Amino acid sequence: MKYILFSMATALTIFSVSCKNNSVEALSNGSICDTSAVKYSTTIKSMMNNHCTNCHGGASPSAGLRLENYNDLVLRGQASLQRMKSSSNPMPPSGKIDDCNINKLATWINQGSLNN
Numbered sequence: 662m663k664y665i666l667f668s669m670a671t672a673l674t675i676f677s678v679s680c681k682n683n684s685v686e687a688l689s690n691g692s693i694c695d696t697s698a699v700k701y702s703t704t705i706k707s708m709m710n711n712h713c714t715n716c717h718g719g720a721s722p723s724a725g726l727r728l729e730n731y732n733d734l735v736l737r738g739q740a741s742l743q744r745m746k747s748s749s750n751p752m753p754p755s756g757k758i759d760d761c762n763i764n765k766l767a768t769w770i771n772q773g774s775l776n777n
């Protein structure tokens with residue numbers, strides 16, 4: 662029984678990881694999200710610039726958190742992802758950004774937060 666549970670958990674983990682990595686998937690709103698070519702330089706940096714760095718950047722960043730460059734983000738990537746997924750306390754505070762962008766950040770983190 663333990664073995665069966667373990668196998669199921671492993672299969673589920675592999676399934677959910679493979680769903681997040683290198684894939685084109687349908688979101689719950691029916692749109693298609695392509696996370697197959699996510700890179701820091703082409704995807705993540707502009708996402709942070711568009712949605713985060715007006716507060717989390719400059720001389721006095723909100724919460725002391727800077728998200729302007731790779732070295733800043735790599736330290737707080739997971740925390741950023743958690744807040745971006747949160748419905749009760751989202752970042753940006755004005756409301757959740759689209760799921761595809763959130764999936765792209767998750768993919769980048771799952772792939773090891775590379776400076777690519």
Ligand code: HEC
Nearest residue numbers: 712713715716717723724726740741742744745752753754
């Ligand atoms: C309008 C300004 C504003 C924007 C835009 C914004 N934030 Fe924030 N953020 C704040 C403020 C103010 C706090 C501190 C209060 C709080 O935690 O809610 C904060 C807190 C946080 C924290 C918790 C601090 C910590 O040390 O863990 C994280 C993580 C975070 N923001 C990530 C982001 C990310 C990622 C984005 C872009 C997707 C973003 N924020 C966009 C204002 C902003």
